[in-house]
Amino acid sequence: MLKNLVAQRVNPDVPSALSGLFVNDPDPHAISFAAGSPNERLFPVKEMQRAFNTAIEQQGAHLFQYQSMQGNLNLREKLVARIQKWGHVTTTADNVLVTVGGQQAIELVAKALLDPGDEMVVEVPTYVGALAAFDLYQPTYYSVDLQADGLDLDELEDTLKRHPGIKLLYTVPDYHNPTGITMSVAKRQALVTLANRYDFIILEDSPYRDLGYANLPLPAIKSFDTQDRVIFVSSLSKILMPALRTGWLVADGPILDAILKVRLASDLEANGVIHAAIANYMEENDLDQHVNVLKDHYRQQCTAMVAALENDFPEEVSFTRPKGGFFDWVTLPEELDAAALLSQQVIPQAHINYVPGTNFYPGRDVHNSLRLCFSGLSPAEISAGMGRLGEQVKAAVREVRPVL
Amino acid sequence: MLKNLVAQRVNPDVPSALSGLFVNDPDPHAISFAAGSPNERLFPVKEMQRAFNTAIEQQGAHLFQYQSMQGNLNLREKLVARIQKWGHVTTTADNVLVTVGGQQAIELVAKALLDPGDEMVVEVPTYVGALAAFDLYQPTYYSVDLQADGLDLDELEDTLKRHPGIKLLYTVPDYHNPTGITMSVAKRQALVTLANRYDFIILEDSPYRDLGYANLPLPAIKSFDTQDRVIFVSSLSKILMPALRTGWLVADGPILDAILKVRLASDLEANGVIHAAIANYMEENDLDQHVNVLKDHYRQQCTAMVAALENDFPEEVSFTRPKGGFFDWVTLPEELDAAALLSQQVIPQAHINYVPGTNFYPGRDVHNSLRLCFSGLSPAEISAGMGRLGEQVKAAVREVRPVL
Known part of the structure; x- marks a missing residue:
């Protein structure tokens, strides 16, 4: 068999x-x-076609060679500027990893952090693709309910007290999939305080943060991080095009090191041709x-x-x-x-x-x-x-x- | 900490x-x-640029939408024809998965098959990227020496007798990285017989098979598979361009099912824009x-x-x-x-x-x-x-x- x-x-x-x-x-x-x-x-099909052609004409054959495990530097710098402007996260291109969609970013975090049986928290309901990624690393899940302003932090703290081994919390703070709920700024801050107190890592997955129909984007949870324990993930699938398969994450210190090691072994690098095209698109057009x-x-x-x-x-x-x-x-x-x-x-x-x-x-x-x-x-x-x-x-x- | x-x-x-x-x-x-x-x-930069533009002009916006977990059907059919012609493997597009380079194919196989401590065989020396992928799934390795015509099958059988739990063997049969050695046809056949007898899976990694300087490609190990236990992996990185990040695998039955489940959770799908461009390139040019x-x-x-x-x-x-x-x-x-x-x-x-x-x-x-x-x-x-x-x-x- x-x-x-x-x-x-x-x-x-x-x-x-x-x-x-x-x-x-x-x-x-x-x-x-x-x-x-x-x-x-x-x-933006025409604009992206132009951006592809510019990339090929500017870089020629070298564009199609093996490039960089972390992704095109120019693109990473543009993503750094974006998350500084819209999420109040101060970081550098060295802390950014460009991934195959946000999904790969979640998968790499799961692979870098979860041994079988490791304890983690998800808000419920939660993004089904994240559960699919986590499931394969066999964690023990604890569920915490969502309220109108995001995670129920009292319930979370109760859970943390009962299960002090919890090492990871996964949340979609902005226009959450599947509920559309957004976490308040006060809760973002308080969540980081809990992470510091109870020694866990926060995986902040935010592919929809730019798509607020009444308000500008809120500061990312990552912007309140004081101990390198928040991993920020986003994606260009929803604000540009999904078939570009381009997501990204921001992480620091030993967590970033672990993610990079796992990434190199997973697929060496993402698509440098696509990265250069996106960087050109962002150069020649106003993404905002x-x-x-x-x-x-x-x-x-x-x-x-x-x-x-x-x-x-x-x-x-x-x-x-x-x-x-x-x-x-x-x-x-x-x-x-x-x-x-x-x-x-x-x-x-x-x-x-x-x-x-x-x-x-x-x-x-x-x-x-x-x-x-x-x-x-x-x-x-x-x-x-x-x-x-x-x-x-x-x-x-x-x-x-x-x-x- | x-x-x-x-x-x-x-x-x-x-x-x-x-x-x-x-x-x-x-x-x-x-x-x-x-x-x-x-x-x-x-x-072939010019030809690939034309192929990109054709893909965008023919499919428009839909080219950039979420597409297919297994990869562009047209491309998969062309890969099927190629491995039939040059490797004597008879398969269908349903059995092909397009991956992010050959590296992701190896990683997905490791993820689908290896629990910590599972026993596997590698030829030594072996491809360093495969070791990096396997290492993260914590197998127990057994090494078998390479001879001038490939794996030492007597040493392999000794190893299998001593360790009947061995479930996976990884080999690069064609112009092996790092030695350049090619496995003889007789050994390919005999290896499948051993896999059937000792109940293990063969991961055949063959990115260099087209690049023989004295001979045409040999039949793939997969062509001798009688029990759906050979996974064939190849890549377009060496015969086209690495930054396309396009590899592929052929598998069957429950092994294929496991790989597809793991793939969906890993990154949803590879890059449909790139796949369409490669399919166009193969339509408009003679890859051989x-x-x-x-x-x-x-x-x-x-x-x-x-x-x-x-x-x-x-x-x-x-x-x-x-x-x-x-x-x-x-x-x-x-x-x-x-x-x-x-x-x-x-x-x-x-x-x-x-x-x-x-x-x-x-x-x-x-x-x-x-x-x-x-x-x-x-x-x-x-x-x-x-x-x-x-x-x-x-x-x-x-x-x-x-x-x-």
């Missing part, structure tokens, strides 16, 4: 938290709130201006989504009111199972798609929530789709909570 | 097998036989013809290197006579330490660089060998450099083996 030769971490009987998230519905009227992809109609264009579009979509939730959904259903990012999180009455509702009623009867919430919990033990993504749809499509979804949800709620 | 929060696998006190391989010598007359990079003067151009150049370099070893080195020194690839392996008398010789005499006195052999052994316990790479130098540079290196080696040999 070849299956027996597979590593225990793979656990072939349990599918990846990332698999089976998206059900394909070929109906021509189908509307999908599932995939968290950015809107490709907003991609592009981000403003994105925000103008996504803001309307976000507004349409929240309006529909307020108008078309029964009061037994609760939902978040995101001020940025791509996602809204909907909680149904406890008796309802969002996955069963999707496959048995919502897809066949309304041709609407969403992501059931179960895989966003490390224990996969919560079944009455779902993630809605508005990034790929026009406000009109959102209103139409949410109307159809609302009807299905109403009918399902009425079955378990009849109005007498 | 943050260092204590790092995973045990990272072992911060031991540098990566990949680090410190290349010593920088700023002397204008320095000649380096160290880095194993392909010759960038031979890169480009490979022939490369072979015409590298053949002369290889010949110059072997001639210099025959003419300029003392008879106490032995060396391989590669018929392909980039490397030659030199063994000094046992009393000599190649790293000390390099730093104390060869660099300061002759401004010649090579890679000391120690890191190519999992135990790092062999010190009298060194790797020479000829891919980046002209035949004239090779002759001049080898003359200078030969003098240093002669002097060192005479010290430990005086002619009386």
